[in-house]
Amino acid sequence: MHSRIETSFNQQAMMSTLGAKLTDVSAGRVIITAPILPTSTQQQGFGHAGLTFSIGDSAAGYSALTMMAEGQEVLTTEMKINLLAPAKGDYLRATGKVVKAGKRLVIVTAEVEAIIGDQATTIAILQGTMVPVNLQS
Amino acid sequence: MHSRIETSFNQQAMMSTLGAKLTDVSAGRVIITAPILPTSTQQQGFGHAGLTFSIGDSAAGYSALTMMAEGQEVLTTEMKINLLAPAKGDYLRATGKVVKAGKRLVIVTAEVEAIIGDQATTIAILQGTMVPVNLQS
Amino acid sequence: MHSRIETSFNQQAMMSTLGAKLTDVSAGRVIITAPILPTSTQQQGFGHAGLTFSIGDSAAGYSALTMMAEGQEVLTTEMKINLLAPAKGDYLRATGKVVKAGKRLVIVTAEVEAIIGDQATTIAILQGTMVPVNLQS
């Protein structure tokens, strides 16, 4: 399971652009971390909402993928993000979780934290839906 | 008004990373375009949901900023995206619009289209809330 | 088509409880109106968010149903509502529209207006997803 997630993650050029790393994978739960690169900021120098969204969405998506059969992928069909605090700190950590894995739809959530030293502050919560699709061979 | 939006846009390093351009600014409506760079893709080679979200969110945010007094900024507090079709094509075009500009909250929408030749396909719709904040001087 | 929507609408006891009426049905677009009954209010005497949501969600759902084959129903899988103004006035009018009708998912929006005399004020916008299901016979 783990290697399948890794393979897909490594194919997401966007994750590499954002400096994101696949940090932890278990059944129904995936953690992605990312620095706040100077190339990922908004106008005030904090991480862009698009950075926070990208790693939250990917963590949620890969948590869904851990529940899928071989030969399946997942695509985001909808995602909602509430931003609670500025994206500033040493790095960001996104934890995606499966709430319900159905055949047609997988409901997921994610939490994104900003880490400063050994303190974690929740900066965003996400709630959305992944759709399983069969990989073309 | 226009120059204020441009100044802020140019400070968003994320927009530059994604190759995004501020294409059109009018009262309550902003258009941002972006290529689908090889550095912005997901695992299947289409544009990452984070790319679509980023330009949709920024277009929506800047449409809100056109309604703000000088010395004010806006921050996204929440945003919901429905993804309708894969992000593939010559480039993406995000149109942000103000639905209601209140003192405390600005409700916005955005539509993201994929352009192939002279055909535009809606690939995402967004609906969210911006919060006006006073710029620190 | 019209009679199928009417039949289903009349089976929604909740619509009757809220005094809601199916006002207009066309392909991909349904209008539901409802009074602000004394039994539908929140603590300040305005219509409850649950009233606004209920008719917006049903209008969106029935707009999706107009695109479905006979023998299919739709269920809401997710819906997001932004509330713009208090639900007060002579009555409420919810207009649901199909944005994209796919085989597996139908993306919909709705707008809810409060009507006072001949003035309409948008009080809410909704964006969500309907899932087609086969009716059990």
Added chain:
Amino acid sequence: MHSRIETSFNQQAMMSTLGAKLTDVSAGRVIITAPILPTSTQQQGFGHAGLTFSIGDSAAGYSALTMMAEGQEVLTTEMKINLLAPAKGDYLRATGKVVKAGKRLVIVTAEVEAIIGDQATTIAILQGTMVPVNLQS
């Protein structure tokens, strides 16, 4: 604190129409239960999404109100609901929680469960924003 929540809850005629009860109130957490009345159903005889939304939204709103100063109320500005399973069972239980209580915005979540005997099934999760407002005197 408790009596303030109760007073407001009792003024929500919609809660009475749905047969909802305020079941538990603590700091940042409120539980509302409701039967699935024959007057609250959708076309298949399950609880209407509007019922699930109404009690989830109210539980979330009142969890926010527990964090507010006297003389303040809260209003929902936006709420997103993912529906996971049909609303069927002995009764529904909505648990609202505060994620972050800011001065201008309170971020909340809610979970709605269907109870059958001593089994609870999550049928919906909600994520949204409440706005504190000063009560008019």
